[in-house]
Amino acid sequence: MRYFDTAKIHIKAGDGGRGCVAFRREKHVPRGGPSGGNGGTGGSIxxxxxxxxxxxxSFRHHVHFRAGxxxxxxxxxxxxxxxxxxTISVPPGTIIRSSDPDAPEPVLAEMLKPGQRALLLCGGRGGRGNASFKTMRNTAPQLAEVGEVGGESWLEMELRLVADVGLVGAPNAGKSTLLSTLSAARPKVADYPFTTLTPNLGVCDLDFRSTVIADIPGLLEGAHTGHGLGxxxxxxxxxxxxxxxxxxxSSPDPLGDFDAIRAELExxxxxxxxxxxxxxxxxMDLPDSADYWDDVRVALAERGISSEDCFAVSAATGQGNQLLVRRLHALLDSLPREEWDEDDALLDMSSLASSSGTGQGRPMxxxxxxxECKSPRIWRVEGQAIERFAQMTNWNYYESALRFQKVLxxxxxxxxxxxxxxxxxDTVCIGEHTELEWSDDQSEKSLYGVWMDERKAQGRVMQGSARWPHKGS
Structure with a gap:
């Protein structure tokens, strides 16, 4: 049996829909104007x-998550x-990190409370249609935007059990048996070391109160370095x-086991x-153990463990279990109460969104x-806002190319x-898919000539998606 407490997944937000270029053509509606609608926003993760x-x-065979x-x-x-x-469901205690080592905030979210939600990636914004570009000076715009590409990223998840009390100790110390007597959990119990290979959770009900107890498998010397499954x-x-x-x-050296576990924790x-x-x-049900209890208690006091925190128990017979649980209740009550704000249930992973390339909220x-290269000369323009603007520009329309030049x-x-x-x-690269050729002539006539030549090379002479009807002529 294998316990899965780490996973690596790939998430991809949905791309935004393309905007439309259209005009009203109803009867008796002269100069109807633009009527192209906007594209929809892509799905979020x-x-x-x-x-x-x-x-x-659940992430063993399901690695890729893609929104619509x-x-x-x-x-x-x-x-x-x-x-x-x-929505990706995770157990309580899951820590989500970005697998990118250069991420500004490696830890993106800590999912602790049931029902807690966090936004990992926003969907791409939908492109605007030509109706959104209508102004008093341009009443019939012939341009639209391409939808924004949704972000994607690899994430690493790590599970840390959320419990009030954790049982630690050497292998075969009786932790699983103690958990079975304190709660309704039924972990595997046997008379050989390393019976417990996966952490177990149990709920202890006493004095009208519930306490979550975690049984941590046995620790070995060198566990802090990863020895075994440390x-x-x-x-x-x-x-x-x-x-x-x-x-x-019943161990030959109980105090040595105690010191070794404390050292590994530290x-x-x-x-x-x-x-x-x-x-x-x-x-304590074994004679060899009960005979040395007084000596062990004195030695623990010398190590700073007060007498009220030392209990002689027997997981097999239940001796001292109630006293142990009541002491745990007292310690839990003395600790500061963990506050959880409902507003924290919705987290905006702005750092992950930034790493995915979106330029929302960034100045142009x-x-x-x-x-980037001297022969041939290639220039690279880096900036999240301008890269996003270039990606959403629909180059099928001359007005879109003119608008992009004005923004530059x-x-x-x-x-x-x-x-x-x-x-x-010279070649000027903006983003991943936009390559432009620099010209000292920045006039609209020159821009239109270059745009039309590229359209003819693609077999298109009209704006939008219209094709030349007689390509061979």
Missing amino acids: WVQVDDSLNSLS PGIPGSGSCKHGANGESI HEFLRHCQRCRVLVQVVDG LFNPELVNKPLVVAYNK DDFEVLL EASGINAELRNQGVQEQ
Whole structure:
């Protein structure tokens, strides 16, 4: 049996729908004007906590998650429908990180409470139709936008069990047996080490109160370095508010086991040794264990463990279990209460959205010009806003190309290229799919001539999708 507490998935938000160029052609409606609708917004990627899950095994065979694309707009000012969003269900205690080592915030979300939701990726914005570009000076615009490409990213997920109390100790110390007597959990119990290979959760009901207890599998010396499955088990201790160290009374060296486990916790994370600790000296039903209890209690007091935090228990007979649980209740009550704001249920992963290339909210003059290659001369313009604008430009329409050239001039990109020595017929790259050829003649006549030559080379002479009817002539 394998316990899945790590996973790596790929998420892709939906692309925005394409805007439409259309005009009203109803009878008795002269100069009807533009009527192209906007494209729909692509679907988003959400993550939500589902308390019915206890591992990440559902991501073993399901790695890719893709939201639906937005529907293109159409005539009569009909806007396209939004793409279908998807929600990824994860167990409580899941930490979501970006797999990109250069991400500004590696930890994107910590999903702790049932029902908590977080927005991982926003869908691409739908392109605007020509009806949205109508102005007093341009009453019949012939341009539309392409939908924004939805972001995508690889994410790493790590599960840390969320429990009030965590049982730690050496292998075969009796942790699983103790959990079975304290709660309704029925973990596998046997008389050989490493019986427990996966963490177990149980709910202890006593004095009209419920306490969640996690049984952490046995730790070995060197677990903090990853020896055995040390990292897989130690990470679950970080979510527990109180730790119970179960000491095997029948061990040849109970105090040595105690010191070894404490050392492993401290070496893995120094904060673990600062958590409230209760020691459960187990197997008091055996004569060899009961005879040394007094000596062990004195030795634990010398190590800073007070007498009220030391309990002689027997997981097999239930001796001392109620006293142990009541002490745990007292410690939990003394700790600061964990506050959770309902507003935190909805998280905006702006850092992940930024890494996916979207330029929403960024100024157009936030860019950088680099000389990428000297022979042939290739210039690279980097900037999230201008890259997004270039990606959404529909080059099938001359007005779109003219609008893009005006933006390059107004944002200062053309001036920066001239300052750095751009020359005639140099290649200027913006984003992943936009390559332009620099020309010192920035007039509209020159732009229209270049645009028309490219259209003819593609077998198109009209704007939009119209094709030349006699290509061979």
